[in-house]
Amino acid sequence: MPDLVPSTRRRFLGLAGSAAICGTVPIVTMRPAEATPAMLASAIRNVVGEAEMHTGKVKLDIPPLVENGNTVPMTVSVTSPMTPDDHVKSIHVFNEKNPQPNIGNFYLGPQAGRAQVSTRIRLADSQKVVAVAQLSDGSFWSTSVDVVVTLAACTEEVL
Amino acid sequence: MPSALINVPKKARRGDVVEIKALMSHVMETGYRRTAAGDLVPRDIITSFTCRYNGAEIFRADFFPAIAANPFISFFTVAKESGKLEFEWIGDRGFSETASTPITVE
Numbered sequence: 001m002p003d004l005v006p007s008t009r010r011r012f013l014g015l016a017g018s019a020a021i022c023g024t025v026p027i028v029t030m031r032p033a034e035a036t037p038a039m040l041a042s043a044i045r046n047v048v049g050e051a052e053m054h055t056g057k058v059k060l061d062i063p064p065l066v067e068n069g070n071t072v073p074m075t076v077s078v079t080s081p082m083t084p085d086d087h088v089k090s091i092h093v094f095n096e097k098n099p100q101p102n103i104g105n106f107y108l109g110p111q112a113g114r115a116q117v118s119t120r121i122r123l124a125d126s127q128k129v130v131a132v133a134q135l136s137d138g139s140f141w142s143t144s145v146d147v148v149v150t151l152a153a154c155t156e157e158v159l
Numbered sequence: 160m161p162s163a164l165i166n167v168p169k170k171a172r173r174g175d176v177v178e179i180k181a182l183m184s185h186v187m188e189t190g191y192r193r194t195a196a197g198d199l200v201p202r203d204i205i206t207s208f209t210c211r212y213n214g215a216e217i218f219r220a221d222f223f224p225a226i227a228a229n230p231f232i233s234f235f236t237v238a239k240e241s242g243k244l245e246f247e248w249i250g251d252r253g254f255s256e257t258a259s260t261p262i263t264v265e
Contacts, residue, residue, distance in 0.1 A: 070227060070228070072227070099189070099191045100223055100224060102221075102225065103223055103226065104220055104221060104223060104225070107219040107220070108218055108234065111212070111215075112217065112234065113176035116235055117220075118232070119220075119226060119232050120230070120231050122225045122226070
């Protein structure tokens with residue numbers, strides 16, 4: 001949201017730059033196939049199935065305010081002893097408003113020693129990012145973080 | 160030319176948890192962008208990344224267009240024995256690259 005950040009010269013230039021990159025095309029046509037919260041829910045359903053979703057254990061580290069949505073560092077960590085009996089099998093990351101709800105799936109096992117994965121992602125808009133972890137006992141745990149993006153990873157014209 | 164950047168500790172003590180970082184140069188074209196003429200730029204992304212430790216798979220990832228260009232990934236493994244870590248990236252348009260790095264466990 002623009003009014004969250006004090007208006008500065010840098011910010012103005014940033015906005016001017018992004019407007020130049022994206023052209024004068026209205027924002028609506030820039031992202032023709034925006035994922036909706038319904039798509040987010042069904043993407044999560046595809047992974048989780050009918051199992052119950054618990055909140056906790058998962059930590060999603062992502063900057064709450066992102067200058068450039070084209071590359072956003074993200075770290076997911078799960079509290080787990082990572083033993084053969086009790087470990088994280090997979091981590092799934094989703095978003096609400098990119099054209100596609102999936103970001104990535106990561107499969108690990110007890111040999112990882114630590115249930116933590118980092119990567120860099122794209123965010124097309126200010127939105128919610130959700131991380132889901134599947135444990136070896138079959139339970140699912142999740143967390144979500146709201147991210148504000150000032151320069152979106154736009155599906156802009158290639159100049 | 161695609162090129163990989165791998166960062167793994169050269170030496171580790173047995174039982175240590177070591178961090179593995181891997182970066183592959185790739186545009187990760189989303190398939191949602193259009194040219195000035197209005198044509199969609201076809202999707203061209205890496206879809207899968209695998210890491211094997213002395214032949215056994217220890218980590219795998221599925222990538223979607225929401226992974227940033229030049230996909231970077233970092234994860235952990237327990238240093239069990241000396242040997243080789245192998246990395247494989249597979250993607251659209253027949254993209255397939257591998258890299259490997261040795262690790263010494265004491």
